[in-house]
Amino acid sequence: MFSLHTLIPAAPVLSNIKPEDIPPPTPVIFPHCYLQVQDDNDDDQQQADSVPSGRARKPITKLLQSIVRPGDLSISHLEALGAHVIPDSTPEELIPDPSFIPDFAAWDALSSEEAHLKNESTRKRLNNGALSPGCQTYLDRKRELSIDNDAAFRTVRRLPAPKGQPQARLGNAYEFYRHLEMFTSYWDDTSKPVPPGPKPTDTDPKEKDEPKEAQYFRTSSGDKMPPDCRGGMLTSFLKLVAYDFGCNVSAPRVEPRLLITTNTASPRSRSSYFTSGCTFLFRSPTTREAARAGIVEGPLAAVSARHTISFTPDPSTNKESLLDLSRELISALITAQHRARENKTEKRIGEDAWWATKPRWGGGPGGPIGREIEAQSAKSTNDVILGDKDAPPPPSTPTPAPTTTTIPPSPFPVPAASSSSSPSPAPTTTTTTPSSSSSSSSSSSTTTASIPRRPYSSLSPTSSRSSTNPSSSSSSSSKRLKTKSSSSSKEGKKQNPIYDAYRRLQPPNPTWDKKAKYSAIGRVKSADYDDIFVISGLFHHISVVRVRVPNRLLQVLEGDLSELDKKGGGGRSWGKVEVRRSQWYDFFKEEERIGAVQLLWGVMAWLMREDKENQKEEEKKNGDVVMSG
Incomplete structure (x- = not known):
């Protein structure tokens, strides 16, 4: 509520704005790419043979x-x-079964009391065990979206209502109006007959003395709007319907990728992918533990907000329309692949492949590379390799005692894996002690002389006790020696992280989300296709696209090619991919955003319908008996 976008400063008064400083409005031209293919009744082999030879x-x-x-x-x-x-x-054409679309005309005619009485009778059982929202919830959403834009924007800007008018109560639609108010800085409000603009007008002398209210209008063009604004608008609008059906829009934790494999039967099989910036509509878990763990189920649909605005009216020369349709198809195919992962385990690309299991240098254990070879070629400890950024820093040599002579180790450690290198001699210490001292004092002085003391160690009580007790001194010195040797061994292991990463052999990172329960929610099990819904957004409009993806196409993308698919040139063993698009609904217009809510309501009712076949199978597994009569 107190985010950055809600604190919008007041725009200057109209008289202080020059009309030439405001850029022209961005034209709204929708993409036109309507491809048509032959019917499914035609023979696929004839399609392949009819392709030109060139x-x-x-x-x-x-x-x-x-x-x-x-x-x-x-x-x-x-x-x-x-x-x-x-x-x-x-x-009715978008939703496979139009009977799941409620009678919104009858619901609109209900009063508040009648809607309260008939609300329970209009609710249906969903596949998550809960009940669907009824007519009362629909009338609440309709009332919230029917608020005038100016009144809603005053509430978002925290401005008082005009005299004699009540303050607008946005309710659940507050986030939607907050994003819509951000759009007014880049797009004109199409619900008004004339776009607002700084037009100087003649005013009376009495009106000049009165304080003027700040005016809000568009100050930038549509191409200057940040890309995240449109995605936030789609998400906030979709949540008005999805929340009541037990669903939510969330960004994927793993990058969405459309995986493509050429031919699994060929030894030269090649795998690649296309990425997408879409988000998904998931079903929320019913248990609190799963919800806290971030578990999601689905996906049910894809949400694609695109930021291209340079469409031309001529479809033959419009390259952007072709790209826009391709982005929608990629989002639909990615969603279809995710829904097809139900009851399957991930097989990573390159798993058990030779390039992910065998070393690239001929199958042997390998040897020194890079700076390691130069370190081995050093003939003595005096040789220095200038600019060796991979080598660890040389160990700091403590100041030796007057009676101690220390030979420092080589500053360039030799890798343990190399067999040709000779081990460097261990540092030796020679101590000269008086001949009158005993053997115990001699060993004690030798041990203490080989380890440098800490500064001001004679002032600490522990040092005085260690000096009086030779056994404690030797034990503490041995502990310090072990710590020093262990730290030096760790430094030797981490001396070349780049080389270690090169020697490591593993397949690419997994592409499945560990916290996602992939399932084809709302799919007709007896059909050989899956209806994928894509919530598409362009400009300040929303549209619903239904893509019918055949199961055979998913198998072909995984590398299972038939003889007809191998020939190519027009032959398709999967038939065609039907793409149905609704009209574009304008967020600024009241009647169009209510129509978009009705369409989304029907889509959610179809996807979240109760699966009676699956329920009967679970009852048989659990041994439950349904009593009738």
Whole structure:
């Protein structure tokens, strides 16, 4: 509540702003990339044979791996994938079973008392064991999103309401209006007929004496808006519906990657991936312990907020529209791969491969490299290798006693793994003592002389006791010797961390989240496809995309290619990838954001529906008997 974005300073008065200082508004042009493919009834072999001879026949995996940078993407890649785009779909066409869409027209006609009485009858059982929100919750969200933008912005800016008007109560939509108020600095409020701007007007002399209220208007263009603002807007709007269904939007702890493998049956199989900046909609756990541990279930859908605004009306010359559609497809395919991980274990790329298990220098134990070879080639301790940043600092030699002669060790330690190096001689100490001293005093003086004393050790009580007790002195000196030798051995092990990292052999880092329970929540088990929903955001608009991903396509991306897939050139064993998109809903307009809430409500009701087949299987496993009659 007290974040940085809520404390917005007041803008100057209109008379102090020059109109030429405000940049022009950013035009809102949506991407137009509507690809069409042949029907599924056509023979795939005829599709492959009908391809011109000049066209390269590559499998879809090799064709996708040929994309190195965004400029390499062309429409042929999406055609080979089989993308079939259907724009402006209705909610009944987007949701596989329209019966899960509530009768919002009947709910809108209910009064507050009638909604309170019928609320329990409109709630349904979900797959997490809880009940879905009813008509009363929907009317609360509708009332919160129906507040006028100016009144909501005054509450966010902590300004008092005008005289004679009550203060707007935002409720659960406070975060949404806070992000929407940030948008007003970069985008014009489309709910108003005329965009606000600094236009000097003639005022009466009486009005000049009255204090003027600060005016808020757009001061920058849309391309100057920070990228995180749009993602925060989508998340805050989606949470208005997802929270009541027991779900939440969270960023992935592991980078989302679309994994692609050429051919697992070939010894030259190659694996690569495409990254994405999308977030996911997960189902929250029902236990408190799992929630505190950060466990998530799903994912249910993907949330993709993109920041491209340079779309052109002509789709034939619009490269950005093709890239925007590709980003949505990558988010959908990544979500499909995550949902397909249910009841599976991760197999890391390069696991048990030769390049991750065998040394790269011929299979032997290896030898010295880099500065280690130069250290071995040193003929004596006087040889110094200048600029050796990998070698440890030379040990500090204490000031010897007058009766002690110490030979310092070599400043360049030789690795223990090398067999050709000769061990350096241990430091020797020669002590001269009077002949009249006894053997015990001689051994005691030899031990104490070989170890330098600490400063002012004679003033401490421990040193006086150690001097009177020879046994305690020898034991303490041996402890100091052990500590010194152990520290020197540790320094020898850590002397070349770069070389140790080079010698280490291991596959790449894992790509699965350890705290995520991957499951295909809301999927029709008897179908050979998975309906993936992508919540897409552009400009100050939101849209819902449903991508029907065949199971066969996921197998092909994992490297399981058939004879038709190996030929390439248009043959697809998975058929096509159907992409249905809803209209673009404007966040500034009241009726459109309510329509977006109704669409998201139907999507969540479909994904979180009660799985009766799975419930019957669990009852059979547990031995429960359902009594009827």
